[in-house]
Amino acid sequence: MSGRAQLMWDPAVTGYDFGPGHPMNPVRLDLTRRLVDAFGLDRDVEVVAAKRAGESTLRLVHRQDYVEAVKAASADPGAADQAYGLGTVDDPAFAGMHEVSSLIAGQSVGAAEAVWRGEALHAVNFAGGLHHAMPGAASGFCVYNDAALAIARLLELGVERVAYVDVDVHHGDGVQAAFWEDPRVLTISLHEHPRTLFPQTGWPEETGADGPAEGTAVNVALPAGTGDAGWLRAFHAVVPELLAEFRPQVLVTQHGADTHFEDPLAHLAVSLDAQRAVQVASHELAHEYADGRWVALGGGGYAVVDVVPRSWTHLVAIAAGREIAPETLTPEGWRQEVYARTRQLAPGRMTDGRWPVEHREWEAGYDPADRLDQAILATRRAAFPLRGLLP
Template sequence: MKVTVIYSPEYLMHDTGKHPESPLRVKRSIEAIKKSEVYLKGLVRVKSPRRAEEDEIEEIHSRGLLEKVKNLSLKGGGVIAPETIVSKETYNVALLAAGGAIRGVEGSINGEDKRAFALIRPPGHHAERKRSKGFCIFNNVAIAAAKALKMGIRRILIMDWDAHHGDGTQKLFYSNPSVLYISIHQDGRTLYPGTGDIYDIGEYEGEGYTINIPLPPLSTGKIALRAMEEIAIPIIEQFKPHIILVSAGYDGHYLDDISDLMYTSNTYSRMMERIVKMANKYSYGRVVAVLEGGYHLKATPKSIVKTIEALAEKPVKYERNRTVTSKSLERKAELLIKKIKNVLSDYWSF
């Protein structure tokens, strides 16, 4: 299966100064992709994004936020939220990031590019309707989901495996049963933004359509995969999504300093393999991954390549596992999984 990588060198122009969310993240990643076996075998094509229209942004964000980002950029930039920078080019680049995610969804739904990886920045999953924050300007994955809804898709899965809880995305679809949001993240009591508790399950018609799996610090890929297998997969089997969007963040890698998770690049290929299986079963094969976090300049490119291999359904070569899961952590995870199943048992069967 061919994978479309959506990328533009214009993504480098969102200038954050000395900051972990640097242009090098995507620059190194596109370089790694172009050297990868899956690319050299002709299974990857790189396409340019388009700029999102203002009304596409306004499907998700307030006019006020859009104007705020635009005006701050016009003035030459500034700080829009703690650690969240707007530079002269940010407004344009943020439109291009949202447009990259939209382009992924459009291509996937019309069948031209069923599998896509939007290699975009700035990231998006912390951005709320009226607020940019947590390195995020506009919520790219949410804007892409809104596009899928507009195109008539009624069951959309957003799978978020970034180390941080995607609080912005959760809020935006909290009462919407058409968008199932599943997040596997480091427990909010130990990491920004502090949200993503197991009891936050959605509200009104959306009750039961928000799934939070907050892993304890030091959780390995083994634990994340087990949680995915036992909680996410059965729910996906019952929800039967017609498209799968992935908030693909790589800051849970053990080399990434920003979280305390202990994933390896194998973790990401394994998670994507499971998602691809679900997509082949229910979603006509449609999967669009959208880059979120991931700040280690070697681990992120490598893990992205692993994700793309899994998207292409190319047999993945696993590397020797570099992390060990302690018995006490396994027990903790077991209890957590049991508790989450309990909380969700009114809505889903396990």
């Protein structure tokens, strides 16, 4: 195994563009890549452009009729079939949609292949993490579910246990659905409570299909307004113990940046510094339980200047083994580029100045009257006994 990290990147992924005014502005990808380069991280990783996911790969998760519907909408956006979730407000059809969606999927599949085959120890595709796409429909800004496709490819290659940890503010519903009946895949999602946020799923009681897969879906539904301390507490109260029991051969993580307090589409109050702390913890957990095999993906994130580029640049730096100190100034050249592209002032440092404290012991400080602790306990009670663990 080379030990070198890979950054999956093809400039054409910025063509994943639902049009003016849509929250998922592809400038967030371009600005992230430029910040990665501004810090010289492109010299610490191998930058790889994988091929588009072919039809046989897409069929590992998606139905043939859906793939054909995406192709048809890609060729003629005006003919998009809303029965497949295409041509909607969330997922407007656009020319070339199939090609760029399959390109993003190909980067995640290529990342999974590289990690499993030992070509890299870690691989990052921050353009990926499109976790809402279902086998037969687009959903929530997601056309093809690259995260599920990467996991399915790992299973096809013979991996026996894959763990997927999703810390996007929205429930990782598409990945959970893809592996609902598969005991080889453990899906863990920490997200804002479904009572207050799309897609209105991800309740603690969703634990996988009856039978061998029961207990392989785990959901932490966090109260709106949860901040750094609660978010980190929830992560450490659930994720490490489950990974220790499951012993994945590969860890796939999704790092949607929309948990941030500046994000316009959700209601958590997490800082960039807490996001970085979870990225560091994910890296540590990959080494502790998966022999270091780590595939890290992007996801949501709609504060496209202030938050997303910094969060995912930290992710790349952690994977590359060259962490960026939070107090580091953002490079002047990058700030100028941000202003030229967006007419917005770029953030000046790689921190929100929050310096969150991580409490990694669940029992310490448990408060039965606290809504956050109630949410954690609901998850542990629903899922942990199914895995032979104490709630």
